[in-house]
Amino acid sequence: MLPKYYEYYNPVKINAGEEALETIPFELNLLSAKRPILITDKGIVGAGLLKIVLNSFADSELVVGAVFDETPTDSSLETVNQIVKIYKEQKCDSIIAVGGGSVIDTGKGVNIVVSEGTDDIRQFMGADRLKAPQKPLIVVPTTSGTGSEVTLVAVISDNKNNIKLPFTSNLLLPKVAILDTRMTLSLPAKITAATGMDALTHAIEAYTCLQKNPLSDAHAFMAIKLISENLIKTVKNGKDKKARFALANGSLMAGAAFSNSMVGAVHAIGHACGGVAHIPHGVAMSILLPHVMKFNMDVLEDLYGELLLPLAGAEVYAKTFAAQRANKAVRTIEKMRIELNQLAGLANTLSDAGVKKEQFESIAVKALDDGAMLPNPKNLTKSDVITILEEAF
Numbered sequence: 001m002l003p004k005y006y007e008y009y010n011p012v013k014i015n016a017g018e019e020a021l022e023t024i025p026f027e028l029n030l031l032s033a034k035r036p037i038l039i040t041d042k043g044i045v046g047a048g049l050l051k052i053v054l055n056s057f058a059d060s061e062l063v064v065g066a067v068f069d070e071t072p073t074d075s076s077l078e079t080v081n082q083i084v085k086i087y088k089e090q091k092c093d094s095i096i097a098v099g100g101g102s103v104i105d106t107g108k109g110v111n112i113v114v115s116e117g118t119d120d121i122r123q124f125m126g127a128d129r130l131k132a133p134q135k136p137l138i139v140v141p142t143t144s145g146t147g148s149e150v151t152l153v154a155v156i157s158d159n160k161n162n163i164k165l166p167f168t169s170n171l172l173l174p175k176v177a178i179l180d181t182r183m184t185l186s187l188p189a190k191i192t193a194a195t196g197m198d199a200l201t202h203a204i205e206a207y208t209c210l211q212k213n214p215l216s217d218a219h220a221f222m223a224i225k226l227i228s229e230n231l232i233k234t235v236k237n238g239k240d241k242k243a244r245f246a247l248a249n250g251s252l253m254a255g256a257a258f259s260n261s262m263v264g265a266v267h268a269i270g271h272a273c274g275g276v277a278h279i280p281h282g283v284a285m286s287i288l289l290p291h292v293m294k295f296n297m298d299v300l301e302d303l304y305g306e307l308l309l310p311l312a313g314a315e316v317y318a319k320t321f322a323a324q325r326a327n328k329a330v331r332t333i334e335k336m337r338i339e340l341n342q343l344a345g346l347a348n349t350l351s352d353a354g355v356k357k358e359q360f361e362s363i364a365v366k367a368l369d370d371g372a373m374l375p376n377p378k379n380l381t382k383s384d385v386i387t388i389l390e391e392a393f
Contacts, residue, residue, distance in 0.1 A: 012256075015179070016245075021140065021183075024176075025059075031175055032136075033093050036062075037083070037094075038064050038066070038067045039099070040069050040071065042069055044142055052182055053098050064096075065091065066086050074102055074157045076157045077109075077165075084114055087110060095135060095137045098140040100195075104149065108154035109121060111134045111135055112167065112172075115133065129167075138174060139174040140183060141183065143187060144192070144199060147256070148255065149179075150252055152172050152173050153167065153172065166371070184247070185238065185244060186238070189344040190345055192234055193343070197289070200228070201267070202251075202258045203227065203257060204293070205262075205263040206254065207220040207257070208296070209375040210262075213260065219254070220261075222250075224254075225310035226246045228332075230247050262372070262375040265295070267285070268370035269385060272364070273350070277354060277359050279354065292388060293333070297330075301326040308326070349392060349393060350393045361386070365382065
């Protein structure tokens with residue numbers, strides 16, 4: 001059924017395919033940008049990916065004004081301010097972010113500071129606090145998981161106060177996203193598995209949360225199909241270009257979907273697990289997804305049943321009785337997780353990921369205070385969260 005009212009917005013231009021990187025100078029010219037700062041991390045440099053990006057400027061008159069390659073695993077206020085200083089000193093006019101979620105969030109954070117003319121990004125924390133048009137931002141993702149290249153969200157760590165600062169605004173959406181298979185070919189199997197499960201969780205929650213709509217459904221459904229058909233294949237053979245490209249597209253579509261329809265309890269509990277027990281986000285998503293689906297089953301059985309089709313394929317869907325499809329969908333995800341554990345060592349339980357039972361109380365309190373709980377179609381109490389944690393332990 002169609003909702004009585006919905007909104008959908010995603011103006012990011014997508015350049016995807018072989019030699020997509022070579023379009024960056026053209027896109028910068030269209031944006032009247034002449035001197036970008038390139039933000040990345042040491043892992044990208046070590047993998048030789050930065051060189052590929054820089055080579056895309058070989059036949060261009062444009063100049064990369066500066067390169068910052070020390071982005072930490074978790075984007076921070078200190079890093080953002082450090083890059084802003086370089087941006088201003090080198091008279092840059094645009095930003096290229098090459099990396100995973102932390103690099104992209106850092107690029108968005110730098111954009112807030114330079115565009116708003118502020119020296120304290122914290123005053124823009126929250127939803128729709130930005131006022132100034134942002135500088136041109138081009139994003140080149142090197143993982144297939146966050147979908148940050150098409151989302152309106154950034155999270156920056158305030159290390160002094162030990163909190164994560166969320167920023168949400170349509171103005172944060174990049175101008176261009178570049179999907180080039182060369183950027184993900186060297187991604188290790190375990191990270192491929194974890195980020196792929198993160199993308200799958202984005203898509204499943206986008207398809208089932210309270211703000212779902214026909215456009216987010218279309219993106220989420222196709223994202224689930226692409227990820228389900230190609231994640232195991234990619235983990236087995238990381239050099240499979242077709243599978244890598246399919247995963248990149250699946251991650252992007254999942255990002256576009258949840259950027260409009262939001263996520264739910266898997267993310268709320270996963271965020272809390274990350275904050276309290278420092279579990280990598282994709283690992284938390286993989287562990288928690290089937291357990292939260294089981295909790296939501298009485299409310300979402302019909303929708304989960306629909307998702308058996310992209311998760312398992314037409315033949316399995318046709319052979320499964322309608323009343324059994326939702327549970328079959330959950331079992332399909334559990335089977336995928338087992339295989340990813342065998343192939344790449346991806347943790348399947350919270351205990352394997354390093355969570356302690358004595359942390360459950362703190363995790364539950366933080367999870368209930370997470371904004372991702374609001375769009376979940378079923379309300380959770382603290383005891384509900386603890387029960388889910390126990391089942392996932």
